[in-house]
């Protein structure tokens with residue numbers, strides 16, 4: 441939801457209309473990546489703080505420094521904050537902006553995937569490893585080779601292959617990688633180097649991971665989202681095109697790629713037949729929340745599906761002070777996701 445519409449909100453009333461409440465209130469959390477490991481829910485969120493950085497369209501005010509993992513016995517039980525799991529000061533290659541993370545389990549080890557700005561100001565994606573789902577995590581000394589941009593989401597397919605989806609435009613720098621190398625030219629504006637409105641939209645990326653989950657096993661490829669005519673969505677189609685916040689879940693044998701549309705504030709999804717796509721646009725998952733960003737994950741627990749998401753209602757609309765929430769998500773008889781309104785009309 442854009443900043444100018446927030447000035448008119450009565451937050452007491454809004455909270456009464458909210459379909460769910462923050463999972464924790466003692467810290468701000470965002471970008472929840474939820475997984476079920478050993479029958480328990482683990483949420484890997486960003487840990488929002490107010491570092492005093494100026495607001496800008498590059499997201500400099502999202503100046504997060506560490507990660508806290510939340511755990512829950514079920515979607516309705518209390519969430520536990522398991523404390524500091526990884527701090528930017530412990531990551532040799534990273535300097536700042538520990539943005540949206542994700543995690544995966546393999547052979548009893550847990551892998552935290554996270555983006556951060558390296559010392560040269562370029563976003564890279566790193567991995568840190570632990571014997572426990574809640575950390576503490578030991579980072580690899582270098583970022584993943586050939587990684588770039590933000591918002592890693594790691595999906596384990598039924599054949600045991602792990603894929604990373606990633607990328608984000610504007611502050612996420614994806615538009616600077618169009619030629620395959622980082623374009624460091626001025627201006628620093630988030631709107632520079634984007635495709636024209638009538639050109640195919642910039643795509644999220646996908647790369648298969650190596651067996652040890654520490655590197656890409658292949659060159660990242662485009663995650664193409666198509667329209668009703670099987671044509672790629674255009675950059676000017678801002679209500680539907682990819683902006684950031686990739687996620688992948690599988691339902692009834694189909695692959696559902698979901699994402700945020702950023703400046704139009706929707707969570708949308710598209711359906712494909714394999715992890716690489718193409719994915720055909722299928723609709724909206726979540727209408728705009730309070731706060732500029734929208735970011736989520738979709739996770740099954742027992743026989744139901746859940747949407748983990750965030751909003752800025754607890755901070756009364758401060759865009760970089762968000763709170764993680766959860767609500768049930770329903771696939772209808774045709775496999776389409778019923779659109780969720782975060783606040784009852």
Ligand code: FUB
Nearest residue numbers: 502539540684685733735
């Ligand atoms: O939390 C920082 C950034 O905001 C994330 O990386 C984006 O997806 C957006 O939620």
